[in-house]
Amino acid sequence: MVPHLVTALTGPLLDLEKKILAATPAIERWFRMEWQEHTPPFYCSVDLRNAGYKLAPVDTNLFPGGFNNLAPEMLPLAVQAAMAAIDKYCPDARNLLLIPETHTRNPFYLQNVARMMQIFRQTGLHVRLGTLNPEITEPTPLALPDGNMLVIEPLVRSSNGRRVGLKDFDPCTILLNNDLSAGVPAILENIHEQSLLPPLHAGWAIRRKSNHLAAYDEVAKKFGKLIDVDPWMVNPFHAKCGEVNFQEDNGSECLADNVSMLLAKIRKKYKEYGIKEKPFVIVKPDAGTYGMGIMTVKDANDVRELTSKQRNKLSVVKDGVVINDVIIQEGVPTFETIKDAVAEPVVTMIDRYVIGGFYRVHAERGVDQNLNAPGSQFVPLAFAQQHAVPDMKAKPGASTPNRFYVYGVVARLGLLAASLELERTDPNPEVY
């Protein structure tokens, strides 16, 4: 189970919440048994959308940021989960090398890195930072907003070529917090003696959202059967358009057809459940990242004639190659707000444990828009108030601890799907 956190609201989650709470023992047992078969990613965060009538992951991040947004009271949980994770890969570890993103001018991101270092140091590891930025050729201090310093250092391949580390620093575990959007750097290839976590194929140079969604379909189906709900309640419809080339205006038809088909499917479900919302879909690059290139579409005609700006946004240029595969996902409106700003929960996990979460809040965005955009703010999910124990008799929606438990369950569905996805896309599957 997961910690009980204060969530921002106590509105209805209705039938789904009730069913998840009633099935808690079955759900936890199912997770325990799945984790006997599948290895969870080292860490992961899942963005959720709670529409009231349904609750679903909309993004599963294998290089989670935002550790600085977790409530400080939650840190011991993170440390304990990190101990369990390290134990699994490197019980004799002394050193951990953390490789952050190279956009090191973002003070929020640096605070995230500092928080991660703190967590891993508290597990008893020496932690240092290595950078993929080739311009950093010597240890370079970076100022944190609180006046402290981080030092990033150039990566060094060992003289026999088999290990990667820093000068005078040979790590057992190399933890990537860099999503490899820029491609797999040669210095990280062919590392077999050290644990490189998550593996290279988790990076956006190789990863595709469509593989994750296919794995999630299976997980949601099993889960729906387990607790006797329509899997759609935790799983947005989705489709993919490959073979498209927006630059040459090739593929708009496929996109429009898929948008049209998805909107029809959503309309049917809305009718079945008496939902009065207006259906919409989200179009995003299959290889995309950073919440970029995400489009909200309410009518197929809107994508028949894409502007060149929209086309560029949907294309991902990687190593000079334009990748145009896009996915189309049922939009899940969020019904959560914090002080009138639209909010969505982000749940953070280490190994198979939920260690905390926060709300991503965007005052200038609508309930049907991507919140992972400039201007978003973060509100930590703190511990529930004292004595807020899970109240099985509470009316659904009336109990904040119950609400967060439900979030933790759905986030772990995303975690499990990520684990299946990484297994199936592993270029060296013999390690499993």
Added chain:
Amino acid sequence: MVPHLVTALTGPLLDLEKKILAATPAIERWFRMEWQEHTPPFYCSVDLRNAGYKLAPVDTNLFPGGFNNLAPEMLPLAVQAAMAAIDKYCPDARNLLLIPETHTRNPFYLQNVARMMQIFRQTGLHVRLGTLNPEITEPTPLALPDGNMLVIEPLVRSSNGRRVGLKDFDPCTILLNNDLSAGVPAILENIHEQSLLPPLHAGWAIRRKSNHLAAYDEVAKKFGKLIDVDPWMVNPFHAKCGEVNFQEDNGSECLADNVSMLLAKIRKKYKEYGIKEKPFVIVKPDAGTYGMGIMTVKDANDVRELTSKQRNKLSVVKDGVVINDVIIQEGVPTFETIKDAVAEPVVTMIDRYVIGGFYRVHAERGVDQNLNAPGSQFVPLAFAQQHAVPDMKAKPGASTPNRFYVYGVVARLGLLAASLELERTDPNPEVY
């Protein structure tokens, strides 16, 4: 590493604290590697004594109570550790049977049981209570001070005789919170299909403190070498008198000789380290429990002529047999006080994780007396204040988070010793 808790005081721990903090990575790595070789007890609490110049476990409890004394904010840590523990023994568990003590009229103990049930329910298990009290022949409600109810039920052996449970309740794990002082009950014997935790030989019907102390000697020696301190800094001297029969006034000589020998050894150490305290020893039954029969002795002459009341206190009567083996342990004065009352920390662990702690406080006892006695009170160790991160640069003793980390390390030395002890005293060692 362990959560950072607010400890009651910030006095000096001096050299030992400094050395432990400096060696954190080596210590954590050593624990990780020891836990690869040895299985920690399912749960455990360790009573510590902090004398300023030394810090040592004085009691290692394999049936910990006082879960109700843990700060409620710490519960998610307990739940997470319990998940890891259950995973190890029974990943497919649906049901957990908890067998509490039979002294069910103690409201504090009942709150402890209720808290444990809450923790295990939050891991997603169905939890029910079975009793060893033969007078309970049907489900019996017990009122909790907060107005809630617990229900204890008679144990039932399955029809094929191979499993134990309750009516319509077949557990995978049976968790004992009954220390079996009254002997091993027949209904718990020969359970091979279920996990009985801790094992029967952890109960006081079989367990001997002297075995634990022998294992602890080894652990302390390794630890002393690891961080380059005299193992005495974390390990009180001890000796054992077997073959004694106080009822027949046989053995007082052995006791007096050992007291005399230990006092001399302590005096030598005090001289070596310039300690001005007056040495004392604690005499207690080798098979004892509940803090009963514990005597503070400052002079060997005090035990040459024991009163018959003292003799009775030191004897343990079990199944009609009088057990007179006593251990003599170097007394570690506590220099901790809370509002002028003498205090000692109790650290609680599940699996290999420190999940919290509390102070046992006794207003009417001295710094050299047993505090586990009627009249003691409990003060939870809450989370350290926000941003209280381990400050490696803090002056030893000046930082409460550092203090609690050190407590967690020494408590885990006791945990590791308990693990060795249980391995070595296992009547069916093939399971390891």
